[in-house]
Amino acid sequence: MIAAVGIAQCAPPPLAVSGGIVITDGYAFASVGSGASAFLVIANEGRVEDTLVLAESPAAEMVMPHETVVAGGAGRMAHLETIPIPAGGSIAMRSGGLHLMMSGVRRPLVVGDSCELVVTLARAGVIRVKVPVVGFSDRP
Numbered sequence: 001m002i003a004a005v006g007i008a009q010c011a012p013p014p015l016a017v018s019g020g021i022v023i024t025d026g027y028a029f030a031s032v033g034s035g036a037s038a039f040l041v042i043a044n045e046g047r048v049e050d051t052l053v054l055a056e057s058p059a060a061e062m063v064m065p066h067e068t069v070v071a072g073g074a075g076r077m078a079h080l081e082t083i084p085i086p087a088g089g090s091i092a093m094r095s096g097g098l099h100l101m102m103s104g105v106r107r108p109l110v111v112g113d114s115c116e117l118v119v120t121l122a123r124a125g126v127i128r129v130k131v132p133v134v135g136f137s138d139r140p
């Protein structure tokens with residue numbers, strides 16, 4: 001009980017706040033070959049839906065929003081053109097769900113590094129965040 005309250009009160013500050021959009025809890029996994037994946041929690045505190053329309057990173061040639069869909073016991077990744085962020089709601093990327101797939105990583109992302117991500121929202125515009133690079137075992 002006490003621990004749960006403590007965690008809630010010690011939530012880290014947002015990575016970015018812009019145009020009603022609040023980005024928290026970002027990280028990227030260490031790269032494997034020229035690929036890596038990155039995760040953000042994007043909340044929309046505004047009264048109208050916003051939409052993630054583009055993701056980029058100076059660390060990679062391409063960043064694509066993906067969603068892992070499990071069908072018949074096998075995971076498959078679907079490319080999403082856009083990700084709606086509902087008014088008053090949020091989307092939480094996680095391993096095995098929504099994620100940002102980085103390909104053509106320019107130099108290896110190593111645990112302890114940080115990585116810049118640039119997301120563009122239809123309403124809030126361009127938002128830059130810096131996220132830590134973590135190991136696979138550091139996250140569920």
Ligand SMILES: [Cu+2]
Pocket residue numbers: 066067077099100101
């Ligand atoms: Cu993917």
